[in-house]
Amino acid sequence: MDVLKILSRGAKKTASSQPFEFKPAPKPQNPQLYHDKALKRKRIEEEDDQFGREHEEVENLSLDFFAPRESKESRPALQPTVVQDSPKEKSKPEPSLLDDEEVRQVLRSHRLKFTLLSNHEDQKAKITKSKKKKKETSKVKAKDTKKVLFPQPLVSFTQLRTTWRLSPRLEENLSNQGYRIPTEVQLGSLPLLIQPEKAVSPKAAAELGIEPKDGIHFLAVAPTGSGKTLAFLIPAINDVLRRRAESTKDRLLETIVVVPTRELAEQIANEGRKLTKNTGVKIVLMRKGMKIPADGQAKDDDGDNTSGSESEDDGSDASDLDGNDEEKKEPLTKADILITTPLLLGNFLKSRTLPTVRSLILDEGDVLLEQRFLEQTLQIWSACVNPSLRLRCFSATMGAHVEELISTQLSTRNASGCTPPLARLVVGLKDTAVPSINHKLVYCASEQGKLFALRQVLHPQSSSATVPHINLPILVFTQTIERATALYSELKFDFPVEAGGPSRIAALHSSLSDSARSEVVRRFRSGEIWALITTDILMRGLDFRGVSGVVNYDVPTSAAAYVHRVGRTGRAGEQGIACTFYTNDDVAYLKSIANVISQSEKQAGKSGNEGVPKWLLDSLPNISKEDKKKLKQRGVESRRGNTTKITTKSAWERRKENNKREAIASSKKRKLQGPNHDTQEDNDENNEWDGLDD
Numbered sequence: 242m243d244v245l246k247i248l249s250r251g252a253k254k255t256a257s258s259q260p261f262e263f264k265p266a267p268k269p270q271n272p273q274l275y276h277d278k279a280l281k282r283k284r285i286e287e288e289d290d291q292f293g294r295e296h297e298e299v300e301n302l303s304l305d306f307f308a309p310r311e312s313k314e315s316r317p318a319l320q321p322t323v324v325q326d327s328p329k330e331k332s333k334p335e336p337s338l339l340d341d342e343e344v345r346q347v348l349r350s351h352r353l354k355f356t357l358l359s360n361h362e363d364q365k366a367k368i369t370k371s372k373k374k375k376k377e378t379s380k381v382k383a384k385d386t387k388k389v390l391f392p393q394p395l396v397s398f399t400q401l402r403t404t405w406r407l408s409p410r411l412e413e414n415l416s417n418q419g420y421r422i423p424t425e426v427q428l429g430s431l432p433l434l435i436q437p438e439k440a441v442s443p444k445a446a447a448e449l450g451i452e453p454k455d456g457i458h459f460l461a462v463a464p465t466g467s468g469k470t471l472a473f474l475i476p477a478i479n480d481v482l483r484r485r486a487e488s489t490k491d492r493l494l495e496t497i498v499v500v501p502t503r504e505l506a507e508q509i510a511n512e513g514r515k516l517t518k519n520t521g522v523k524i525v526l527m528r529k530g531m532k533i534p535a536d537g538q539a540k541d542d543d544g545d546n547t548s549g550s551e552s553e554d555d556g557s558d559a560s561d562l563d564g565n566d567e568e569k570k571e572p573l574t575k576a577d578i579l580i581t582t583p584l585l586l587g588n589f590l591k592s593r594t595l596p597t598v599r600s601l602i603l604d605e606g607d608v609l610l611e612q613r614f615l616e617q618t619l620q621i622w623s624a625c626v627n628p629s630l631r632l633r634c635f636s637a638t639m640g641a642h643v644e645e646l647i648s649t650q651l652s653t654r655n656a657s658g659c660t661p662p663l664a665r666l667v668v669g670l671k672d673t674a675v676p677s678i679n680h681k682l683v684y685c686a687s688e689q690g691k692l693f694a695l696r697q698v699l700h701p702q703s704s705s706a707t708v709p710h711i712n713l714p715i716l717v718f719t720q721t722i723e724r725a726t727a728l729y730s731e732l733k734f735d736f737p738v739e740a741g742g743p744s745r746i747a748a749l750h751s752s753l754s755d756s757a758r759s760e761v762v763r764r765f766r767s768g769e770i771w772a773l774i775t776t777d778i779l780m781r782g783l784d785f786r787g788v789s790g791v792v793n794y795d796v797p798t799s800a801a802a803y804v805h806r807v808g809r810t811g812r813a814g815e816q817g818i819a820c821t822f823y824t825n826d827d828v829a830y831l832k833s834i835a836n837v838i839s840q841s842e843k844q845a846g847k848s849g850n851e852g853v854p855k856w857l858l859d860s861l862p863n864i865s866k867e868d869k870k871k872l873k874q875r876g877v878e879s880r881r882g883n884t885t886k887i888t889t890k891s892a893w894e895r896r897k898e899n900n901k902r903e904a905i906a907s908s909k910k911r912k913l914q915g916p917n918h919d920t921q922e923d924n925d926e927n928n929e930w931d932g933l934d935d
């Protein structure tokens with residue numbers, strides 16, 4: 242039987258039988274972090290009030306943030322320090338550090354693995370060996386050069402102050418934001434990044450042949466939504482405050498955070514500003530035409546780089562990002578921490594250098610070191626000429642080639658061979674897994690079948706065995722801008738006026754203006770938009786709390802893209818749903834995605850293959866390296882530039898039908914209400930929406 246008919250029939254039947262009240266569904270409670278009435282985060286409180294939710298009592302303050310449930314009991318009972326901000330607590334002596342065995346136990350129980358990657362000398366040795374010997378032999382040798390590290394973990398955020406000497410102001414801001422229990426990536430990385438000389442014992446440092454007091458280069462691979470932002474922002478802010486306390490009080494550009502998109506840059510700048518409240522640390526969002534203190538600009542027409550008047554503009558107005566690149570009279574903007582995309586800073590730098598920068602953070606580092614951004618990222622890295630520069634690189638996915646590139650860059654930058662060690666932290670068993678999500682692959686016989694399947698997701702009254710029920714709001718990913726636009730115009734009138742109509746749905750892609758993009762993000766965050774159709778532009782780093790599910794309307798073009806796309810849901814210990822539609826055109830490219838799903842289910846401790854049946858996993862073909870590369874660059878070829886398949890009717894036709902439907906509904910309503918009834922729309926239970934067109 243025709244799949245289209247089945248889908249459309251199902252939709253029609255239920256739509257006409259039951260009126261459905263459209264509103265975003267309340268979210269299930271966070272199983273781990275948000276249970277505590279006393280400790281719950283302010284922001285969450287506000288959102289919960291909006292949905293009329295209640296929180297449960299704290300059941301367990303243990304630190305196993307992302308652990309599978311069944312393994313909880315088997316873990317050593319690690320009691321976090323009780324969180325108390327009383328003056329008495331503050332004056333307590335510093336708690337002693339964990340001994341070596343305890344450290345190992347804690348790190349192991351949280352599946353945190355630290356490795357020292359090849360340093361300069363090892364790298365040289367490895368290259369020589371690989372030239373001499375066969376490929377396999379050199380791989381074994383290369384593995385041998387990796388040493389395992391066991392730094393002190395962070396037991397609670399309170400310990401940041403008591404043991405790790407974090408600025409009290411910063412600690413207070415963390416506390417005010419409601420952060421109490423560090424996530425696993427924070428637990429592993431914060432001590433090492435804040436005070437490496439204390440986090441690694443002198444004995445261990447001697448055995449490993451490293452000098453932690455000189456700092457470390459750091460690379461962290463941790464699941465999406467696991468709190469990597471705080472893991473790099475806290476040490477960055479603390480470094481500024483420490484330097485100010487110890488030496489110069491001047492505002493110096495100390496840290497640069499590079500991210501792939503402006504949406505992510507804005508998000509991180511906002512998070513940073515909450516943490517720097519009342520600290521005097523200034524976080525600035527790079528924008529077009531902005532001038533920052535840099536060496537070499539006196540040669541241009543920019544004037545003296547140190548005596549220029551300081552702009553108090555902190556870049557917080559998103560529309561500022563629309564500024565004119567050619568602007569020459571812009572005053573100098575001074576900042577302690579600069580958040581930027583590679584292009585914006587690259588355009589400013591040209592041949593300038595940034596001698597004061599001591600920390601370069603690459604968030605979503607793997608993509609920043611891929612072809613698309615590589616040139617500008619390396620340009621920024623090269624401009625950071627301070628010998629004390631430390632690199633920090635974070636992502637949920639990290640290919641071996643990226644690690645190698647970082648190692649090689651570090652060794653070529655420090656030809657003397659005394660470069661600090663490069664430590665890598667991996668959280669979880671495998672980097673290509675998203676265990677906090679229920680994954681579902683849905684076969685659609687045609688492009689139109691996908692459209693009907695998506696309508697079933699959007700309109701939960703049209704139940705289906707194959708398409709999972711996902712609460713609104715949702716994110717829908719498409720392959721190209723054209724497809725995002727076409728899908729948006731097809732679905733624009735799907736939400737009834739009573740539920741907010743076309744304003745409930747939007748499309749976001751790179752051909753919108755910067756201010757339009759910011760506005761859509763704002764409306765989606767505030768809950769005004771319930772279905773956001775987008776491209777891969779939103780797949781990395783964006784933290785939309787409350788997104789219940791992700792629909793891959795078009796299959797992602799790599800396993801990493803799948804991980805990042807679906808990682809927009811199921812964040813901070815919550816559960817999410819990811820539904821991927823595929824047609825015959827996609828079968829050839831499905832294996833890597835199916836493997837991620839299978840890995841995720843294994844990590845989540847699920848038995849059976851719920852997302853991908855075993856028969857499907859076994860029967861999917863392997864894809865050649867060349868095809869993989871092509872797919873990543875161009876997507877599924879048959880879908881490029883082809884928008885007609887998404888649109889079943891013209892916009893004019895759909896608008897006309899929509900108007901007609903609304904007119905019938907209002908006329909029915911007026912009849913039912915009688916002649917003297919107030920025509921206000923609220924509380925009208927008889928107001929029925931007619932469901933889907935087919």
Ligand SMILES: Nc1ncnc2c1ncn2[C@@H]1O[C@H](COP(=O)(O)OP(=O)(O)OP(=O)(O)O)[C@@H](O)[C@H]1O
Binds near residue numbers: 463470637
């Ligand atoms: N210790 C914590 N306690 C409670 N919530 C936290 C904690 N740390 C982070 N969060 C929240 O978790 C969410 C996800 O954090 P974040 O955006 O840093 O994830 P991420 O690891 O960078 O994800 P991605 O890989 O997608 O970029 C945010 O809403 C953040 O406020």
